Amino acid sequence: MAMPERIARRAWLASMLAVPLLAGCASVTSLEAPKLSVVSLKMQSADIFSQRLQLRMRVANPNDRELPVKGINYTIEVNGDQLGEGATDTAFVVPARGEAEFDMVVTANLASTLSRIISRGSKPESIDYRLVGSVALSSGFLRRIPFDERGSVKLK
Numbered sequence: 001m002a003m004p005e006r007i008a009r010r011a012w013l014a015s016m017l018a019v020p021l022l023a024g025c026a027s028v029t030s031l032e033a034p035k036l037s038v039v040s041l042k043m044q045s046a047d048i049f050s051q052r053l054q055l056r057m058r059v060a061n062p063n064d065r066e067l068p069v070k071g072i073n074y075t076i077e078v079n080g081d082q083l084g085e086g087a088t089d090t091a092f093v094v095p096a097r098g099e100a101e102f103d104m105v106v107t108a109n110l111a112s113t114l115s116r117i118i119s120r121g122s123k124p125e126s127i128d129y130r131l132v133g134s135v136a137l138s139s140g141f142l143r144r145i146p147f148d149e150r151g152s153v154k155l156k
Contacts, residue, residue, distance in 0.1 A: 031063050031065075031067075031142055031145055032062045032063055033135075033145050033146060033147045034059050034060060034061050034062070034063075034067060034094065034135055034145065034147060035059070035060040035062065035147075035149060036057060036058070036059050036060075036072075036131050036147055036149045037057070037058050037060075037149060037151050038055055038056070038057060038058075038129055038131070038151060038153040039056040039057060039058050039101060039153075040055075040056040040153065040154075041053060041054075041055055041056075041127075041153050042054045042056075044105065050107055050108065051107070051108055052105055052106070052107050053083075053084075053105070053106045053107075053108065054103055054104075054105055055076070055103065055104045055105070055106055056101060056102075056103055057101065057102055057103070057104055058099055058100070058101050059094055059099065059100055059101075059102070059135075060094075060098075060099045061094040061095065061096060061097060061098055061099070061100075062097065063096060063097070064096050064097060065096050066093050066094060066095050066096050066098075067093065067094040067135070067137060067145075068091070068093050068137055068138045068139050068140075069091060069092050069093065069094060069100075069135055069136070069137065069138070070089075070091050070136040070137060070138040071087055071088050071089045071090070071091070071135075071136045072087065072088045072104075072133060072134070072135050072136070073086075073087045073133045073134050073136070074086065074087070074088075074104075074131055074132065074133035075131070075132045075133060076106060076129060076130070076131055077129060077130040077132075078127050078128070078129050079127060079128055080130075083106065083108045083129075084106040084107060084108035086104070086105075086106060086107070088102065088104050090102060091138060125154060126152050126153060126154045127152065127153060128150070128151070128152050129150070129151055129152070129153060130148070130149070130150045131147065131148070131149045131150075132147070132148050132149075133146070133147060134146045134147065135147065
């Protein structure tokens with residue numbers, strides 16, 4: 001067997017062995033975005049310039065592997081107006097196909113948002129929200145998963 005033919009066979013064999021490895025890596029990095037929702041919203045403190053709200057959040061993991069969450073960056077909108085933004089830096093693990101809850105504190109200026117909500121009619125029992133951001137993972141090939149969720153939460 002000639003030298004070039006031997007090299008060609010080895011290259012072909014190496015490429016055939018690499019295909020399953022690359023396919024396995026692709027499936028590891030393919031994660032579905034977690035589903036985030038607001039469980040409750042409570043006013044912690046307020047003055048004329050700013051308000052501190054405690055948001056109880058639920059994150060549902062649709063993947064068949066656990067998500068080691070390092071933190072979450074987010075922007076929250078209420079009835080189409082930006083309410084606040086921030087980041088959590090509390091690490092937690094969301095089990096495979098499971099859920100976890102955590103608290104976030106949002107500092108916001110609600111004056112304009114509340115005036116728009118009130119001007120639309122009577123005192124609402126619930127508000128519509130939108131969460132946009134990303135979940136940072138502490139391990140794995142994929143380190144950041146974006147999300148964009150909408151929902152409604154009852155006011156307490």
